[in-house]
Amino acid sequence: MVHAGDVGLVTAAREVFSETLTLTSGRTLAGFELITETYGHLNAQRSNAVLICHALSGNHHAAGRYESSDPKPGWWDLHIGPGKAIDTNQFFVVSLNNLGGCDGSSGPNTINSDTQQPWGPDFPQISVSDWVTTQAMLADRLGIDSWAAVIGGSLGGMQALHWAVHYPDRVRNCVALAAAPKLTAQNIAFNEIARQAILSDPDWLAGHYQRETVTPTRGLSLARMVGHLTYMSADGMSDRFGRDTRNTPSGTIDPGETVFQVESYLRYQGKQFSTRFDANTYLLMTRALDRFDIAADFNDSLNEAMAVTTSRMLIIAFSSDWRFSPARSQELVDALLASGRPVSYAEIETDAGHDAFLLDEPHYTGLFTAWMQQVVI
Amino acid sequence: MRYDLTQIESWIPEGSRVLDLGCGDGAFLNRLQETRRVQGMGLELDPDNLIAATQRGVDIVQQDIDQGLSNFPASSFEIVVLAHALQVLHRPDKVLRDMVRIGREAIVTFPNFGHWRCRLHLGLTGRMPVSKDLPYHWYDTPNIHFCTVKDFEALCAELNIAIIDQDIVSGPTTALFKQWLPNLFGSTAIFRIKACD
Numbered sequence: 001m002v003h004a005g006d007v008g009l010v011t012a013a014r015e016v017f018s019e020t021l022t023l024t025s026g027r028t029l030a031g032f033e034l035i036t037e038t039y040g041h042l043n044a045q046r047s048n049a050v051l052i053c054h055a056l057s058g059n060h061h062a063a064g065r066y067e068s069s070d071p072k073p074g075w076w077d078l079h080i081g082p083g084k085a086i087d088t089n090q091f092f093v094v095s096l097n098n099l100g101g102c103d104g105s106s107g108p109n110t111i112n113s114d115t116q117q118p119w120g121p122d123f124p125q126i127s128v129s130d131w132v133t134t135q136a137m138l139a140d141r142l143g144i145d146s147w148a149a150v151i152g153g154s155l156g157g158m159q160a161l162h163w164a165v166h167y168p169d170r171v172r173n174c175v176a177l178a179a180a181p182k183l184t185a186q187n188i189a190f191n192e193i194a195r196q197a198i199l200s201d202p203d204w205l206a207g208h209y210q211r212e213t214v215t216p217t218r219g220l221s222l223a224r225m226v227g228h229l230t231y232m233s234a235d236g237m238s239d240r241f242g243r244d245t246r247n248t249p250s251g252t253i254d255p256g257e258t259v260f261q262v263e264s265y266l267r268y269q270g271k272q273f274s275t276r277f278d279a280n281t282y283l284l285m286t287r288a289l290d291r292f293d294i295a296a297d298f299n300d301s302l303n304e305a306m307a308v309t310t311s312r313m314l315i316i317a318f319s320s321d322w323r324f325s326p327a328r329s330q331e332l333v334d335a336l337l338a339s340g341r342p343v344s345y346a347e348i349e350t351d352a353g354h355d356a357f358l359l360d361e362p363h364y365t366g367l368f369t370a371w372m373q374q375v376v377i
Numbered sequence: 378m379r380y381d382l383t384q385i386e387s388w389i390p391e392g393s394r395v396l397d398l399g400c401g402d403g404a405f406l407n408r409l410q411e412t413r414r415v416q417g418m419g420l421e422l423d424p425d426n427l428i429a430a431t432q433r434g435v436d437i438v439q440q441d442i443d444q445g446l447s448n449f450p451a452s453s454f455e456i457v458v459l460a461h462a463l464q465v466l467h468r469p470d471k472v473l474r475d476m477v478r479i480g481r482e483a484i485v486t487f488p489n490f491g492h493w494r495c496r497l498h499l500g501l502t503g504r505m506p507v508s509k510d511l512p513y514h515w516y517d518t519p520n521i522h523f524c525t526v527k528d529f530e531a532l533c534a535e536l537n538i539a540i541i542d543q544d545i546v547s548g549p550t551t552a553l554f555k556q557w558l559p560n561l562f563g564s565t566a567i568f569r570i571k572a573c574d
Contacts (some may be wrong), residue, residue, distance in 0.1 A: 312436075333448075337438075338448075345438045363425075367424075
């Protein structure tokens, strides 16, 4: 059934681009496909379009359900829908699976038309800049000259920032949640552990696992366990799991089963993820994340980068987010202030960690909603 | 509207950039945006106020004034306002110095502790004043740095801050006297200041 405030049943669409795409790496793709979803209606002036940029493990399915029996709606259903922060009564919302993703858009798990084999590790590395380029091609295709807002959390927030800096004429409002101007060494280190987990799986097969119809699920699962851990906060985990146990420890070093609840939880999260996500895409996404630096094209000056933006800006950080801490969002805010750019900023008090941007914290939802209501369409 | 806010409004140039420190629910900045067409920005800590100000279309940054304002560049605003918040700051002197750095001018309002009622209360009872306007006790009050009009003037001189203009809010019966004895008859002081050249 469709609840009030829900976008209801949705269907994905496929956009085929036949033109050759030159990537920032210099490599080219002879055409590509993007899987998209849209919610709400584009107005006659084409001025109410909002782009949703997804994070590392996200995809195009941001809101609604494909079948009313789907157990879960899209990943950001809490914030997209009639009367929600991204109000589909107001906005025409566009969501896509980024190039290099693993949910239908051209990526390592799709077929390379030259070889008629899955791309696997031969799919080119994609950058945040390439994502924004292809999102701009999608906007052209949909007849959207400028977005009313470009919105994203985490890696999605980085895409939103890239839009604001590199396409200032096409972004009127920009929302970057739990984001950062670039990754710290610690952040890159976590990503490297995740990648090594995948590379050390015997089923990795140098990335050609699809040919052998195997999946490096153990490596992928371990990668997700590390990642997931960094998206939670110590307090949040203590509240949720404490030192609760599931099984009594046996006398052996490896009892083969989990003792603590938190172990079981992490294993479950890893296992679930490894059945739905592609290992090559995981490497591609974390590499894109590592290499992102919004100031790179501006003499490494964040102030200079932010000075070229013309959009209204909303930056939100979460108090217990240690992956992209509030201090990193504050850097963005300070750079905007240094340039005299209008900005709104809040650090939301929560113990939900980095993933808080996906959730419904009253002050977060309240501020996000209030800010979006001021978007002129 | 509170009298001190009316006075502040009259000192705000049309179309200027205004930073309001401790802007609350943004109602005042919103009014300035409408009556003076200012480009406003507010600083505020309370999350409910952040939402209320945003609903009014005011740009707002969550920041603790006591942690410093060094992230705001010099002369980035025409006017920096601090209305009825001087007395709650840990280091009012540092904030005043920042205000005249960030703004070409600054406007400060504060309850005048030199007002005759305060003096009378302290003089007669020997205890810290508790009134309708300042209902807290000395131990639970957020107002940790009370000063008088004379104290404020002395601090400005020390910080090399010029007083451009000043006004006093008083009760109706003492309105006649406030011109001559502002420190005695003014309940709220309003100062328009800037850095000395």
